[in-house]
Amino acid sequence: MTDPQNRRKERAVTTRHSFGERFTDHMVMLEWTADQGWVDRPRLLPYGDLTFSPAMAGLHYGQVVFEGLKAHRRQDGTLATFRPDAHARRFRQSARRLAMPELPEELFLEAVDAFVGRDGDLLPADDPALSLYLRPVLFASEPCLALRPARQYTFLLMGFVTGGFFSDRPDPVSVLITRDFSRAAPGGTGQAKCAGNYAGAFLAQQAAAEAGCHQAVWLDPVERRWIEEMGGMNLFFVRGTGRAVEVVTPPLTGTLLPGVTRDTLLTLGAQRGYTVREERISVDQWRSQSESGVITETFACGTAALVTPVGEVRDGEDRWLIGNAKPGQVTMELRDALRDLHEGRAADTHGWLRTCAVSEPLRV
Numbered sequence: 001m002t003d004p005q006n007r008r009k010e011r012a013v014t015t016r017h018s019f020g021e022r023f024t025d026h027m028v029m030l031e032w033t034a035d036q037g038w039v040d041r042p043r044l045l046p047y048g049d050l051t052f053s054p055a056m057a058g059l060h061y062g063q064v065v066f067e068g069l070k071a072h073r074r075q076d077g078t079l080a081t082f083r084p085d086a087h088a089r090r091f092r093q094s095a096r097r098l099a100m101p102e103l104p105e106e107l108f109l110e111a112v113d114a115f116v117g118r119d120g121d122l123l124p125a126d127d128p129a130l131s132l133y134l135r136p137v138l139f140a141s142e143p144c145l146a147l148r149p150a151r152q153y154t155f156l157l158m159g160f161v162t163g164g165f166f167s168d169r170p171d172p173v174s175v176l177i178t179r180d181f182s183r184a185a186p187g188g189t190g191q192a193k194c195a196g197n198y199a200g201a202f203l204a205q206q207a208a209a210e211a212g213c214h215q216a217v218w219l220d221p222v223e224r225r226w227i228e229e230m231g232g233m234n235l236f237f238v239r240g241t242g243r244a245v246e247v248v249t250p251p252l253t254g255t256l257l258p259g260v261t262r263d264t265l266l267t268l269g270a271q272r273g274y275t276v277r278e279e280r281i282s283v284d285q286w287r288s289q290s291e292s293g294v295i296t297e298t299f300a301c302g303t304a305a306l307v308t309p310v311g312e313v314r315d316g317e318d319r320w321l322i323g324n325a326k327p328g329q330v331t332m333e334l335r336d337a338l339r340d341l342h343e344g345r346a347a348d349t350h351g352w353l354r355t356c357a358v359s360e361p362l363r364v
Protein backbone atom coordinates (compact mmCIF):
# COMPACT_ATOMS: atom_id res chain seq x y z
CA MET A 1 0.00 0.00 0.00
CA THR A 2 1.31 3.47 -0.85
CA ASP A 3 1.71 6.06 1.90
CA PRO A 4 -1.28 8.24 0.95
CA GLN A 5 -3.45 5.15 0.89
CA ASN A 6 -2.15 4.12 4.26
CA ARG A 7 -2.91 7.50 5.72
CA ARG A 8 -6.33 7.45 4.13
CA LYS A 9 -7.19 4.11 5.63
CA GLU A 10 -5.80 4.99 9.05
CA ARG A 11 -7.81 8.17 9.09
CA ALA A 12 -11.04 6.48 8.18
CA VAL A 13 -11.15 3.17 9.98
CA THR A 14 -12.24 3.55 13.56
CA THR A 15 -11.09 1.18 16.19
CA ARG A 16 -13.72 -1.45 16.66
CA HIS A 17 -15.07 0.04 19.85
CA SER A 18 -15.14 3.68 18.85
CA PHE A 19 -18.00 5.19 16.92
CA GLY A 20 -17.98 8.43 14.97
CA GLU A 21 -14.56 9.61 16.04
CA ARG A 22 -12.64 9.55 12.77
CA PHE A 23 -14.11 10.54 9.45
CA THR A 24 -13.37 9.68 5.84
CA ASP A 25 -11.69 12.17 3.51
CA HIS A 26 -14.79 13.68 1.90
CA MET A 27 -18.17 15.18 2.63
CA VAL A 28 -21.08 16.45 0.59
CA MET A 29 -22.57 19.92 0.93
CA LEU A 30 -25.66 21.69 -0.35
CA GLU A 31 -27.34 24.96 0.59
CA TRP A 32 -30.91 26.17 0.71
CA THR A 33 -32.06 29.77 0.80
CA ALA A 34 -35.55 31.19 0.97
CA ASP A 35 -34.94 33.04 -2.32
CA GLN A 36 -33.37 30.24 -4.36
CA GLY A 37 -34.51 27.01 -2.73
CA TRP A 38 -31.86 24.25 -3.06
CA VAL A 39 -28.85 25.95 -4.58
CA ASP A 40 -27.62 23.79 -7.43
CA ARG A 41 -26.66 20.14 -6.71
CA PRO A 42 -24.85 18.36 -3.85
CA ARG A 43 -21.09 19.08 -4.01
CA LEU A 44 -18.39 16.61 -2.97
CA LEU A 45 -15.66 18.36 -0.95
CA PRO A 46 -12.66 17.34 1.16
CA TYR A 47 -13.76 16.67 4.74
CA GLY A 48 -12.79 19.63 6.88
CA ASP A 49 -13.81 22.42 9.21
CA LEU A 50 -16.32 25.04 8.13
CA THR A 51 -16.79 28.66 9.13
CA PHE A 52 -20.15 29.84 10.44
CA SER A 53 -21.49 32.97 12.08
CA PRO A 54 -21.80 32.92 15.88
CA ALA A 55 -25.39 34.03 15.26
CA MET A 56 -26.17 30.91 13.20
CA ALA A 57 -29.82 30.16 14.01
CA GLY A 58 -29.42 26.37 14.31
CA LEU A 59 -26.92 26.84 17.10
CA HIS A 60 -29.36 28.91 19.14
CA TYR A 61 -32.79 27.51 18.34
CA GLY A 62 -32.02 23.91 17.48
CA GLN A 63 -33.28 23.71 13.91
CA VAL A 64 -31.09 20.66 13.28
CA VAL A 65 -32.21 17.29 11.88
CA PHE A 66 -30.08 14.34 10.88
CA GLU A 67 -30.08 10.76 9.66
CA GLY A 68 -27.95 7.67 10.07
CA LEU A 69 -27.69 5.00 7.39
CA LYS A 70 -25.11 2.51 6.22
CA ALA A 71 -23.38 1.19 3.13
CA HIS A 72 -22.01 -2.36 3.14
CA ARG A 73 -19.69 -4.29 0.90
CA ARG A 74 -21.47 -7.36 -0.37
CA GLN A 75 -19.78 -10.67 -0.89
CA ASP A 76 -19.71 -10.12 -4.69
CA GLY A 77 -17.55 -7.04 -4.04
CA THR A 78 -20.19 -4.42 -4.84
CA LEU A 79 -21.15 -1.65 -2.42
CA ALA A 80 -24.75 -1.06 -1.48
CA THR A 81 -26.56 1.41 0.76
CA PHE A 82 -29.40 0.01 2.88
CA ARG A 83 -32.83 1.61 2.38
CA PRO A 84 -31.59 5.14 1.61
CA ASP A 85 -35.05 6.02 0.26
CA ALA A 86 -36.61 5.27 3.68
CA HIS A 87 -33.98 7.45 5.37
CA ALA A 88 -34.61 10.21 2.80
CA ARG A 89 -38.33 10.08 3.67
CA ARG A 90 -37.72 10.26 7.40
CA PHE A 91 -35.26 13.13 6.86
CA ARG A 92 -38.03 15.04 5.10
CA GLN A 93 -40.53 14.26 7.85
CA SER A 94 -38.08 15.42 10.52
CA ALA A 95 -37.42 18.65 8.61
CA ARG A 96 -41.16 19.28 8.19
CA ARG A 97 -41.71 18.95 11.95
CA LEU A 98 -39.03 21.57 12.61
CA ALA A 99 -40.35 23.99 9.95
CA MET A 100 -37.26 23.38 7.81
CA PRO A 101 -37.05 22.86 4.03
CA GLU A 102 -37.49 19.25 2.90
CA LEU A 103 -34.61 17.86 0.89
CA PRO A 104 -36.06 16.08 -2.17
CA GLU A 105 -35.37 12.37 -2.20
CA GLU A 106 -33.38 12.53 -5.45
CA LEU A 107 -30.95 15.08 -3.95
CA PHE A 108 -30.59 12.97 -0.79
CA LEU A 109 -29.79 9.91 -2.94
CA GLU A 110 -27.42 11.93 -5.13
CA ALA A 111 -25.51 13.00 -2.01
CA VAL A 112 -25.40 9.39 -0.74
CA ASP A 113 -24.17 8.08 -4.09
CA ALA A 114 -21.53 10.82 -4.43
CA PHE A 115 -20.17 10.06 -0.96
CA VAL A 116 -20.24 6.27 -1.14
CA GLY A 117 -18.86 6.38 -4.69
CA ARG A 118 -15.88 8.39 -3.45
CA ASP A 119 -15.08 6.97 0.00
CA GLY A 120 -16.73 3.55 -0.22
CA ASP A 121 -13.43 2.03 -1.36
CA LEU A 122 -12.36 2.20 2.30
CA LEU A 123 -14.55 -0.82 3.01
CA PRO A 124 -12.28 -3.83 2.67
CA ALA A 125 -13.34 -6.94 0.79
CA ASP A 126 -12.38 -9.28 3.60
CA ASP A 127 -14.15 -7.83 6.65
CA PRO A 128 -17.94 -7.84 6.24
CA ALA A 129 -18.42 -6.66 9.83
CA LEU A 130 -17.18 -3.22 8.76
CA SER A 131 -19.63 -0.79 7.23
CA LEU A 132 -19.65 2.82 6.13
CA TYR A 133 -21.91 4.87 8.41
CA LEU A 134 -23.36 7.92 6.67
CA ARG A 135 -24.46 10.98 8.60
CA PRO A 136 -26.59 13.48 6.67
CA VAL A 137 -27.43 16.60 8.69
CA LEU A 138 -29.45 19.72 7.87
CA PHE A 139 -29.23 22.83 10.02
CA ALA A 140 -30.30 26.46 10.04
CA SER A 141 -27.21 28.41 8.98
CA GLU A 142 -28.75 31.87 8.68
CA PRO A 143 -26.93 34.39 10.87
CA CYS A 144 -30.03 35.80 12.52
CA LEU A 145 -31.48 35.52 16.01
CA ALA A 146 -35.09 36.37 15.11
CA LEU A 147 -37.46 33.80 16.63
CA ARG A 148 -38.80 32.35 13.39
CA PRO A 149 -37.80 29.54 11.03
CA ALA A 150 -34.47 30.42 9.42
CA ARG A 151 -34.22 31.51 5.80
CA GLN A 152 -30.95 29.75 5.08
CA TYR A 153 -29.95 26.12 5.70
CA THR A 154 -26.91 23.93 5.09
CA PHE A 155 -27.00 20.23 4.31
CA LEU A 156 -23.89 18.12 4.93
CA LEU A 157 -23.23 14.43 4.57
CA MET A 158 -20.16 12.90 6.19
CA GLY A 159 -19.26 9.38 7.21
CA PHE A 160 -16.95 6.94 8.89
CA VAL A 161 -16.06 3.28 8.80
CA THR A 162 -17.36 1.38 11.79
CA GLY A 163 -17.42 -2.10 13.22
CA GLY A 164 -20.65 -1.51 15.16
CA PHE A 165 -22.09 0.66 17.90
CA PHE A 166 -21.52 -1.71 20.81
CA SER A 167 -19.17 -4.25 19.29
CA ASP A 168 -19.11 -6.66 16.37
CA ARG A 169 -20.47 -9.40 18.59
CA PRO A 170 -24.05 -9.62 19.79
CA ASP A 171 -23.17 -9.29 23.47
CA PRO A 172 -26.34 -8.77 25.54
CA VAL A 173 -26.75 -5.30 27.03
CA SER A 174 -28.20 -4.30 30.39
CA VAL A 175 -30.77 -1.51 30.54
CA LEU A 176 -32.16 0.89 33.13
CA ILE A 177 -35.82 1.98 32.98
CA THR A 178 -35.85 5.77 32.99
CA ARG A 179 -38.27 7.03 35.65
CA ASP A 180 -37.17 10.64 36.14
CA PHE A 181 -37.17 11.98 32.58
CA SER A 182 -39.27 11.81 29.43
CA ARG A 183 -37.71 11.75 26.00
CA ALA A 184 -40.72 13.19 24.19
CA ALA A 185 -44.22 14.54 24.75
CA PRO A 186 -47.50 14.11 22.88
CA GLY A 187 -47.45 16.62 20.02
CA GLY A 188 -43.70 17.12 20.52
CA THR A 189 -40.79 16.07 18.35
CA GLY A 190 -40.30 12.46 19.50
CA GLN A 191 -40.86 10.98 16.05
CA ALA A 192 -38.44 13.40 14.38
CA LYS A 193 -34.72 12.72 14.25
CA CYS A 194 -33.77 16.14 15.56
CA ALA A 195 -30.71 17.09 17.58
CA GLY A 196 -32.63 18.29 20.65
CA ASN A 197 -34.09 14.84 21.29
CA TYR A 198 -30.58 13.51 21.80
CA ALA A 199 -29.41 16.37 24.02
CA GLY A 200 -32.45 15.76 26.22
CA ALA A 201 -31.62 12.07 26.48
CA PHE A 202 -28.00 12.29 27.62
CA LEU A 203 -28.81 12.75 31.31
CA ALA A 204 -30.87 9.54 31.32
CA GLN A 205 -28.05 7.76 29.53
CA GLN A 206 -25.64 9.04 32.18
CA ALA A 207 -27.96 7.76 34.93
CA ALA A 208 -28.04 4.36 33.24
CA ALA A 209 -24.24 4.27 33.09
CA GLU A 210 -24.01 5.28 36.77
CA ALA A 211 -26.33 2.38 37.61
CA GLY A 212 -23.94 0.09 35.75
CA CYS A 213 -26.22 -0.33 32.72
CA HIS A 214 -25.39 0.06 29.05
CA GLN A 215 -28.56 1.85 27.97
CA ALA A 216 -31.65 3.75 29.14
CA VAL A 217 -35.17 2.58 28.27
CA TRP A 218 -37.82 5.24 27.72
CA LEU A 219 -41.42 4.96 28.90
CA ASP A 220 -44.43 6.72 27.43
CA PRO A 221 -44.51 10.33 28.65
CA VAL A 222 -48.14 10.34 29.86
CA GLU A 223 -48.67 7.27 32.05
CA ARG A 224 -44.97 6.45 32.42
CA ARG A 225 -46.00 2.86 32.12
CA TRP A 226 -45.59 1.66 28.54
CA ILE A 227 -42.23 0.77 27.00
CA GLU A 228 -41.32 3.04 24.09
CA GLU A 229 -37.71 2.63 22.97
CA MET A 230 -34.12 2.35 24.14
CA GLY A 231 -31.44 5.01 23.64
CA GLY A 232 -31.01 5.25 19.88
CA MET A 233 -32.79 1.98 19.18
CA ASN A 234 -36.26 0.45 18.97
CA LEU A 235 -37.22 -2.54 21.10
CA PHE A 236 -38.73 -5.93 20.28
CA PHE A 237 -40.08 -8.63 22.60
CA VAL A 238 -40.26 -12.33 21.73
CA ARG A 239 -42.86 -14.67 23.18
CA GLY A 240 -42.79 -18.43 22.80
CA THR A 241 -40.39 -20.71 21.02
CA GLY A 242 -40.37 -23.00 18.00
CA ARG A 243 -43.33 -22.59 15.63
CA ALA A 244 -45.37 -20.45 18.01
CA VAL A 245 -43.00 -17.49 18.11
CA GLU A 246 -44.55 -14.04 18.45
CA VAL A 247 -42.42 -10.96 17.84
CA VAL A 248 -43.89 -7.70 19.09
CA THR A 249 -42.75 -4.09 19.16
CA PRO A 250 -44.35 -0.94 20.65
CA PRO A 251 -46.63 0.92 18.22
CA LEU A 252 -45.58 4.24 16.69
CA THR A 253 -47.35 6.54 19.12
CA GLY A 254 -45.74 9.73 17.85
CA THR A 255 -43.32 9.85 20.78
CA LEU A 256 -40.80 7.31 19.48
CA LEU A 257 -38.70 7.22 16.36
CA PRO A 258 -40.06 5.11 13.48
CA GLY A 259 -36.90 3.08 12.94
CA VAL A 260 -35.99 1.80 9.51
CA THR A 261 -34.52 -1.33 11.12
CA ARG A 262 -37.75 -1.80 13.11
CA ASP A 263 -39.74 -1.71 9.88
CA THR A 264 -37.27 -4.08 8.20
CA LEU A 265 -37.45 -6.61 11.04
CA LEU A 266 -41.25 -6.59 11.08
CA THR A 267 -41.07 -7.69 7.44
CA LEU A 268 -38.23 -10.19 7.91
CA GLY A 269 -39.96 -11.66 10.97
CA ALA A 270 -43.23 -12.19 9.06
CA GLN A 271 -41.26 -13.75 6.20
CA ARG A 272 -39.77 -16.26 8.60
CA GLY A 273 -43.26 -17.28 9.70
CA TYR A 274 -43.33 -15.51 13.05
CA THR A 275 -46.45 -13.72 14.18
CA VAL A 276 -45.33 -10.08 14.16
CA ARG A 277 -47.36 -7.41 15.88
CA GLU A 278 -47.27 -3.88 17.20
CA GLU A 279 -48.41 -4.05 20.81
CA ARG A 280 -48.09 -1.89 23.91
CA ILE A 281 -46.12 -3.62 26.65
CA SER A 282 -46.03 -2.19 30.15
CA VAL A 283 -43.03 -2.40 32.46
CA ASP A 284 -45.06 -4.71 34.72
CA GLN A 285 -45.82 -7.03 31.82
CA TRP A 286 -42.20 -7.01 30.72
CA ARG A 287 -41.13 -8.02 34.18
CA SER A 288 -43.82 -10.61 34.97
CA GLN A 289 -43.73 -12.20 31.52
CA SER A 290 -39.94 -12.39 31.56
CA GLU A 291 -40.00 -13.99 34.99
CA SER A 292 -42.72 -16.48 34.03
CA GLY A 293 -40.93 -17.34 30.78
CA VAL A 294 -43.69 -15.97 28.50
CA ILE A 295 -41.28 -13.36 27.15
CA THR A 296 -38.29 -15.40 26.08
CA GLU A 297 -36.19 -12.68 24.45
CA THR A 298 -35.90 -8.91 24.13
CA PHE A 299 -33.73 -7.16 21.60
CA ALA A 300 -32.98 -3.64 20.46
CA CYS A 301 -32.47 -2.66 16.85
CA GLY A 302 -31.17 0.27 14.87
CA THR A 303 -28.86 1.16 12.00
CA ALA A 304 -25.83 1.60 14.24
CA ALA A 305 -26.39 -1.35 16.57
CA LEU A 306 -28.07 -3.76 14.13
CA VAL A 307 -29.83 -6.26 16.41
CA THR A 308 -28.61 -6.32 20.01
CA PRO A 309 -29.94 -8.66 22.71
CA VAL A 310 -31.10 -7.23 26.02
CA GLY A 311 -29.96 -9.50 28.84
CA GLU A 312 -30.85 -7.67 32.03
CA VAL A 313 -33.30 -4.97 33.09
CA ARG A 314 -33.10 -2.68 36.13
CA ASP A 315 -35.97 -0.61 37.42
CA GLY A 316 -34.94 1.24 40.58
CA GLU A 317 -34.05 -1.48 43.05
CA ASP A 318 -35.73 -4.18 40.95
CA ARG A 319 -33.80 -6.29 38.52
CA TRP A 320 -34.72 -9.13 36.19
CA LEU A 321 -33.12 -11.20 33.49
CA ILE A 322 -34.44 -11.91 30.02
CA GLY A 323 -34.30 -15.64 29.34
CA ASN A 324 -30.89 -16.84 30.49
CA ALA A 325 -29.38 -13.42 29.69
CA LYS A 326 -27.71 -14.88 26.60
CA PRO A 327 -28.51 -13.99 22.96
CA GLY A 328 -31.81 -15.71 22.09
CA GLN A 329 -32.49 -17.83 19.04
CA VAL A 330 -35.01 -15.47 17.39
CA THR A 331 -32.78 -12.48 18.08
CA MET A 332 -29.87 -14.21 16.39
CA GLU A 333 -31.96 -15.45 13.47
CA LEU A 334 -33.21 -11.93 12.76
CA ARG A 335 -29.75 -10.48 13.22
CA ASP A 336 -28.33 -13.00 10.76
CA ALA A 337 -31.18 -12.40 8.29
CA LEU A 338 -30.42 -8.68 8.35
CA ARG A 339 -26.68 -9.23 7.95
CA ASP A 340 -27.26 -11.69 5.11
CA LEU A 341 -29.19 -8.97 3.30
CA HIS A 342 -26.58 -6.29 3.98
CA GLU A 343 -23.73 -8.50 2.89
CA GLY A 344 -25.47 -9.90 -0.18
CA ARG A 345 -25.87 -13.52 0.99
CA ALA A 346 -29.66 -13.22 0.81
CA ALA A 347 -31.65 -12.07 -2.24
CA ASP A 348 -32.85 -8.48 -2.00
CA THR A 349 -36.49 -9.26 -2.77
CA HIS A 350 -37.77 -5.92 -1.43
CA GLY A 351 -35.37 -3.69 -3.39
CA TRP A 352 -33.89 -2.36 -0.15
CA LEU A 353 -30.28 -2.15 -1.36
CA ARG A 354 -29.06 0.65 -3.59
CA THR A 355 -25.97 -0.45 -5.43
CA CYS A 356 -23.22 2.10 -5.76
CA ALA A 357 -21.17 2.53 -8.92
CA VAL A 358 -17.68 2.58 -7.40
CA SER A 359 -16.95 -0.65 -5.64
CA GLU A 360 -13.25 -1.42 -5.78
CA PRO A 361 -11.96 -2.06 -2.25
CA LEU A 362 -8.88 -0.19 -1.15
CA ARG A 363 -5.92 -2.47 -1.92
CA VAL A 364 -3.93 -3.28 1.16
Ligand SMILES: Cc1ncc(COP(=O)(O)O)c(C=O)c1O
Nearest residue numbers: 232233234257259260261302303
Ligand atom coordinates in the same frame (compact mmCIF):
# COMPACT_ATOMS: atom_id res chain seq x y z
C1 LIG B 1 -34.19 7.40 19.17
C2 LIG B 1 -33.96 6.35 18.13
N1 LIG B 1 -34.79 5.29 18.08
C3 LIG B 1 -34.64 4.32 17.16
C4 LIG B 1 -33.61 4.36 16.24
C5 LIG B 1 -33.47 3.28 15.21
O1 LIG B 1 -33.75 3.78 13.94
P1 LIG B 1 -33.09 3.16 12.63
O2 LIG B 1 -33.44 1.72 12.64
O3 LIG B 1 -33.75 3.89 11.51
O4 LIG B 1 -31.64 3.40 12.71
C6 LIG B 1 -32.71 5.44 16.26
C7 LIG B 1 -31.61 5.53 15.30
O5 LIG B 1 -31.72 6.23 14.33
C8 LIG B 1 -32.89 6.45 17.23
O6 LIG B 1 -32.05 7.49 17.29
